[in-house]
Amino acid sequence: MSTLLEVDSISVSFDGFRAINNLSLTVPDTGLRAIIGPNGAGKTTFMDVVTGKTRPDSGRVLWGDGAMNLVGLSESRIARLGLGRKFQRPTVFEAQSVAENLDMALRNPRNPFRVLFAKRTPEDRTRVEAIAEEIGLVSHLGRRAGELSHGQKQWLEIGMLLAQDPRLLLVDEPAAGMTVGEREHTTDLLGRAAKTRAVVVVEHDMEFVRRLDCRVTVLHEGRVLAEGSLDHVTSDQDVIDVYLGR
Structure with missing residues (x-):
């Protein structure tokens, strides 16, 4: 299995506070x-750096075969x-339907006006239906997105990202506010997405x-504290002391 993303010696400081530490x-x-860890461990800042929202003080974010550094893009x-x-x-x-949300997210060469006014092609319809099936919303395609439950909106947004065919999907706390059934569906959805x-x-x-x-990667004070299976990291005394024991 080849490496898609390599975060190499990244550090980020905000007003003297080291959010990410090498x-x-x-x-x-x-x-x-x-990725787990206590509040302030650097989880959000890590995602901000990878996606270009925050520029690190030092280090590299290497993409693909390592030939491209994302820092500065x-x-x-x-x-x-x-x-x-x-x-x-x-x-x-x-205010738009589930189908319209997915259609607007499709990775097509459209300018903003065409996104709003272009007619969907048969290929678009097929792709939208396939994504809706994948996220469990095929029976809600004509329904307004605002009428969906919290969990269904989460699935729709994941579907909108999948419509863009990303190579890396970063997902922030998807289980928050979900019912038990919704959490189970979400884990299954993410597991299927991770196959490709x-x-x-x-x-x-x-x-x-x-x-x-x-x-599982455990972050603490902006660095990796432990990595491995969940059983492995949750039995690590340092992880227990700084995170699980709280």
Whole structure:
């Protein structure tokens, strides 16, 4: 399995506070990775650096075969390279239908006016229906996104990212506010997505992480504290002391 993303010796400071401290980690081109850690561990800043929202003080973010350093590139340029990010709070077009949300997200060569007014092609319809089937919303295609439950909106936003065919999907706390059934569906959805791309999930819910059944990275004070299976990291005394014991 080849490396898709390599974060190499990244450091970030905000007004003297070291949010990321010489952080290094790699993400393979397919599969799931969970990132956990206490508040202030650097999880959000890590995602901000990778997606170009925050420029690090030092270090590199290497993409693909390592020939491209993402540091200094714009957020839009990085997104076009194949990085999709889902924030904790779902952001969908609530006045539009599920189908319209997915259609607008399709990775087609359209300018903004064509996105709003172009007619969907048969290929578009087929792709939208396939994504809706994948995320469990095929029976809601004609429904306004604003009428969906919180969990369904989360799935729709994941579907909108999948429509753009990203190589790496960054997902921030997807289980927050979900019912037990919705969390189970979400883990299954992310697991299927990770068969053909890399999926990195930042999460606090340990039961959700356990269901993901993936490699776990624990961050603390902006650096990697432990890595391995969930059982391995949760038995690490340092992890217990700084995170699980709280």
